[in-house]
Amino acid sequence: MQTISFFSIKLFFNLRPKQIRHLFIRSSLTTMKQQTPIAVEHVAGAWYSVPELRLRDHHFTVPLDYTPSQSRNNISLFAREVVAVGKENQDMPYLLYLQGGPGFESPRPTEASGWLSKACEEHRVILLDQRGTGLSTPVTTSSMLQMKSAQELVDYLKYFRADNIVKDAEFIRKHLVPNAGPWKVLGQSFGGFCGVTYLSFAPEGLKEVYLTGGIPPIGDGCTAKAVYKACIGPIITQNEKYYNRYPQDIEIIRDVVNYLQETEGGGVPLPSGGILTPRGLQLLGLTGLGSSTGFERLHYLFERVWDPVIVPGAKKQISYYFLNAFERWLSFDTNPLYALMHESIYCQGAASQWAAHRIRAEHENKLDAVKAAREGRPVFLTGEMVFPWMFDEIHALKPFKEAANLLAEKKDWPLLYNKTQLNKNTVPVAAAVYYEDMFVNFNLAMETAAEIAGIRLWVTNEYMHSGLRDGGGHVLDHLMGLLHGKKPLF
Template sequence: MCHYALRLASPMISSPVSICIRGSRSIDALNPLRALSGRLSPTRVSISAMANLEAVHNAGTWYSVPDLSLRDHRFTVPLDYSASSGANIAVFAREVVAVGKEDQQLSYLLYLQGGPGFESPRPTEASGWLKRACEEYRVILLDQRGTGLSTPLTVSSLSQFTTAAEMVEYLQHFRADNIVKDAEFIRKHLVPDFGTWTVLGQSYGGFCAVTYLSFAPEGLKSVLLTGGLPPVGKGCTADVVYKACFEQVVHQNEKYYKRFPQDAKVVCDLVNYLAKAEGGGVPLPSGGILTPKGLQTIGLAGLGSGGGFERLHYMFERVWDPELVPGTGKRISYYFLKAFESWIEFDTNPLYALLHESIYCQGAPSKWSAQKIRSEHENIFDPIGAAKECRPVYFTGEMIFPWIFDEIHALKSLKEAAHLLAEKKDWRPLYDIDRLNNNKVPVAAAVYYEDMYVNFKLAMETAAEIAGIRLWVTNEYMHSGLRDSGHQVFDQLMGMLQGKKPCF
């Protein structure tokens, strides 16, 4: 049985409603953050590939930004933890505390960023959820393997592989299972006496946290999830995920054009212009091409986050250059083309494009699932047909399509590897349903009712599999709630775990 923290605001509800959801299986409702009794049992994560543990951790000196003290940690870990020998990679983590608390005994909190393929935030001051967390925690900001300063896999570094097969062999080690093994390795070097820590997982970071609950729960004191409940069922394939996500994407498009109806004509005019251009599109500043279907991918950044609708609208305000010289004709502005590329970060974070569909794969290939499901909705998502009929052109959401590797210049060299990854069948399991059903770790999760990236229905199905979870269901925030109102979101989840937020 689950209890829900529901917070909904809609035209039919005059004010937000809040209901707490508490799982009944295993959490001590009065004090769920109590220390776990007894000494931790050894982790199930294999560390056979690590010989000289003292030589694999380097800690820097403290430095500061306003109201925060920071220290850098660099670790050497195996690329493949299951191998008795082989290549190593670097993993970077930044330790953050409030100024003056550098030597205090504080509980540890590991932050896992969204993605896949994006590094942890770079703090410039104490603000948002980080400021709130540093009131009681020593925060560890992890650059997940392949990102930031953790042996970053960039377009240029990936060019060192001579064949696509070699690249795929390497990339298969950069999913949530190995991110969790890295986290366990780091915990044993940072947390005194191999103590437990709390994990805060945003979006894909939450997916990783549920993998953590599945395979190394002994390292966890508690878990906080924000928009990060992954689909875990055996029958929950990539196809199931994208079918559900396309429904929410349609809803977000309808909301966008209701908010900015004047943009329907602007986008139709733009699509018609792109369709008539030589080659079916116009050159992008970085060397790629902007086509009608490529334009639709802007929905990935614009439709699902707080302020995204407004940013998208203001970008379309400046889509055309003024005609300074009569007779030169209509042209797309450099401003718009540059803004488009700035929103679509595939060139600087290629891991996202390469591995996104694989985060839903367990023992089966994705086979370009998003493209397949999109083709089933072509009557809705055909941009040229919609523009010719003067219908609103719908944008797509968090989906990677094979033709992206033709249209985004920086990704062209990764095209063959992307196709091999889409056909890869032997992906390892990412979740243990039995472990989740018998979970003993206190878990609190923010579930966003209109989340475009993590489907609400699938998230609730997963919640039912995690014993003791407490849920806060809300449409007060979008998927970016932790970024937009981090202090409030973090405080709500901590209050639920500590019994300070009422359940009714």
Template sequence: MLCSEALRSGSRVSNKYTFSANAGASSHPAAGKVARLGLGCRRAGSAAASVGLSASSFFSGGFASSAANDYNAMGSRYKAGAFGDVDSRTSSTPSVGAWFYVPELAVRDIYFNVPLDYSSPDGPFITIFVREVVAVGKEEHHQPYLLYLQGGPGFECGRPAEASGWMKKACEEYRVVLLDQRGTGLSTPLTASTLSQFTSAQQQASYLQHFRADNIVRDAEYVRSRLLPPGERWSILGQSYGGFCAVTYLSIAPGGLRLVLLTGGLPPLGEGCTADIVYRECFKRVALQNAKFYYRFPQDEELVRSIVLHLDAEGGVTLPSGGTLTPRVFQLLGLTGLGSAGGFERLHYLLERAWDPRLVPDAKRRLSHTFLRMVEVWLLDFDTNPLYALLHESIYCQGAASNWAAQRVREELGDQFDAVKVAKGGGKVLFTGEMIFPWMFDELNALKPLKEVAEILASKEDWPPLYNLETLARNTVPVAAAVYYEDMYVSFKLSDASAAKIRGIRTWVTNEYMHSGIREDGPRILDHLFGLLKGKFLLR
């Protein structure tokens, strides 16, 4: 049944366009060019006020009032007028670097100081880093702004090396702003090393609680108010988790937005913690992706079984950096190998280097150094970007704890993802997908120092809200979303349900692309999404 369903990927589900069922007509973005006035030449906060934003409530964590759109629905602990006068460190002109150049692009670096917690404007403070990117020759041209929100959580924006893909297309019309989300890249990056400066796991958890989408949006609004001319709004392109952040933006600060483009990034919009629902859908899709992989590469079934049985018999194998490769760590390769374009091929070519050749007939069979080193490279993100593991389940939480939802759902499935039992029974060993399990903080060297804080975050119940369903139901910001039918990371079923809750959203449902569509064919995807908002694809 799974294999026959997997073959359906050759059919064409693409070019299906939908409109939010509860929606009224969404307004179109203004076509005119904006006046660029430069940085630091006006009172901070004027831009926020001119688009109907009450800075005092927004920066305290308040959500938009659907009745009055005054952002005071949840009250405010932030004093009126404080947005522009938080502290000399935050009200001063941002640090702006000189333009530098890569092929066809002009780039400059900009740093801001912002509060860690916007309800405590007197500090402590963190650094927020953005890169402004324009086509060469347009450094001083008047163009609208497009903010790119990276997938994650816990990853910085890619570094532009040339004009290509979606970036080249976007720079035809926009000044692109690449935001390193707080805790990543050059925005006060958080690693096991930096977090070790705290004296307890509880202190670490208290710090980390401020690194979710709500504060990423507050950082973005802070940047917008200082980077753009007074009263000017910007547009957003949100990929994956960046799309989740964009929907939070629509919930708490829609007045700052001209239009929103989402690619594989419609979040689940349920109450409480939706992680259990997410992972039940995710495990289904991961099982299907495994079936597709083995259909493509049936010779790998026995190879994967042999690797699992060897790891089990050896009690794990030491990796070059000192960690241990266990059967369930081996299964984590599905995170990268099953869900993006070219992933099946990369996984297959990784597996083919699994074993050392036997130069002596009675030599003990060993996994090759090349294979073990490549496995480490595939798992490197947990070392360099631990926020991905620490905060992953929290992105689904509003007023409830996740309590290791992925592990609990895995256990609901019995032995389906038990690699050792399946291998001993001669079955197909299934790789796992985008899930974080508690044992990873025991078995992955990079995560071991963070085990205690991970437990605290997993049991945290008082996560603030990320979405306002009333505001989304009254949305007037033009929104277009590419929804990938066979997305392994963001469920099509849940995305479709969420789209129905956002007024005016236009969705393009396609199976031409995996979750990595923006990387595969960025210019075409942007053309489609802009076409939905500019009348190229009309309602029918």
């Protein structure tokens, strides 16, 4: 059981009855002063408001490892319930939102807008911070330092994949949904991967599933290498599109690469203590090439790459503005779980062995930034890839290099998908498949879609991977229409 502080006990007794569910107390009140362990499985907060929405916070206590024979080392989960104003007490279906990642928390609503506004018209939306993110016992660069060894950290992080995220979702569903009925799930990107895991192992908890840019490869072993091999072509295409839109940036980025390579040590110090190298610079393609407005953000970032010369004869140098923006762009300091666990999301009973690094080596003639700059060619940026050298160059990741290597060599990953179950699926599923998605390869997504019985597909090149966010309520509305008769079968 999880031990809570005296402050938490005091807070518990100040809660109204409706805010407390499934409370288990090990000892009598006479032992409270000794801070006897107490486990509160679910505490619900009071309603509060942002423009046009009402929100309520939920905190859950769940096991790190759901295996019954294992010790009950607990973690906390946080989920935010969101409804349209005035609908707090209405009987509406529940919709669970699973965020992309891995390792990123759910959105923090500031107003009714976009897909959330559309969803709240008819649903109680549950914004789950997946385990290790946001307020769900977050895995941070500082909290991980509590681990005594790299192996201890790996033994902890192995529980932070889609299989346990689905078990968390089932735990929450049984506490929230009246009579523990099924709910709907909306999965964006990695959240869609979790949705397919959900369909594989707990379909009884599902009423409908919507996938947006989130159909995973489900082959045996580790599919990471196949994913990165398939994504090289789209990455090159996006680079070419970027330079066609901003041809002036060819020379700017080439000059930056030459400057970094010619600097002593092969790079310049970053504000946090890391180093910016030519290959590190290429990481900007992660979000700059694959999402809407990414091209524009990337271009405007490079507009301020150089410091102005305000003293005649001063040395040319990369601006602090750019170096600071570079680190904020990547988010590895705030969401390190992404870098540590990214390749493992593709693994079932096999190791990833730094798949992206191996695939990049096979295409170094196109992706070698230094060689391209010296030869006067455009420098191609990379996509959604994590490399071992990042744990040398990015300050926030340095303490976890050994753990990252252990994770890359780990073979005994449990299954994430069940093809037999997917083949006989009866849960209504609709998916938006983005034809030019740089993150989730179109061909691999279509192969998996063929394995999910009854799935309805909307294939479009109108949106990039970020279509759910960019399209207002249109993407969700279209998918709902596919399942509710507005878009009949052809």
